[in-house]
Amino acid sequence: xxxxxxxxxxxxxxxxxxxxxxxxxxxxxxxxxxxxxxxxxxxxxxxxxxxxxxxxxxxxxxxxxxxxxxxxxxxxxxxxxxxxxxxxxxxxxxxxxxxxxxxxxxxxxxxxxxxxxxxxxxxxxxxxxxxxxxxxxxxxxxxxxxxxxxxxxxxxxxx
Numbered sequence: 317x318x319x320x321x322x323x324x325x326x327x328x329x330x331x332x333x334x335x336x337x338x339x340x341x342x343x344x345x346x347x348x349x350x351x352x353x354x355x356x357x358x359x360x361x362x363x364x365x366x367x368x369x370x371x372x373x374x375x376x377x378x379x380x381x382x383x384x385x386x387x388x389x390x391x392x393x394x395x396x397x398x399x400x401x402x403x404x405x406x407x408x409x410x411x412x413x414x415x416x417x418x419x420x421x422x423x424x425x426x427x428x429x430x431x432x433x434x435x436x437x438x439x440x441x442x443x444x445x446x447x448x449x450x451x452x453x454x455x456x457x458x459x460x461x462x463x464x465x466x467x468x469x470x471x472x473x474x475x
């Protein structure tokens with residue numbers, strides 16, 4: 317996207333960071349496509365240590381995902397947020413919802429963006445102006461739920 321501010325945008329090249337895990341019982345060469353976030357580290361490490369993460373922790377353990385075990389429900393969305401630092405220069409504050417096939421962004425300025433990641437993987441053409449209003453309302457509502465959740469309610473909101 318040629319934006320000089322670097323990894324402050326909601327676009328895929330800024331938010332998608334590969335996670336490489338090596339350890340006992342983790343199959344070598346296994347690739348998974350589930351959405352994982354840094355909030356999942358504490359529950360994962362706790363499970364490997366034979367304990368449970370506290371209820372106030374927002375994430376979920378990656379152990380079953382990494383080991384290839386059955387997982388009845390896994391997240392299909394992630395919250396992405398940006399607050400500018402300093403004098404308000406650059407990219408305005410935003411909150412975004414990244415699902416398996418959509419990126420929906422709400423800026424504090426009132427601007428919105430929506431991308432179909434299957435048809436437009438490089439996020440070059442926003443569909444917000446032509447999208448169905450019920451889809452936009454649904455995405456906006458889900459984004460709000462993720463922005464206001466905590467602990468166990470986040471595990472419900474991201475499914």
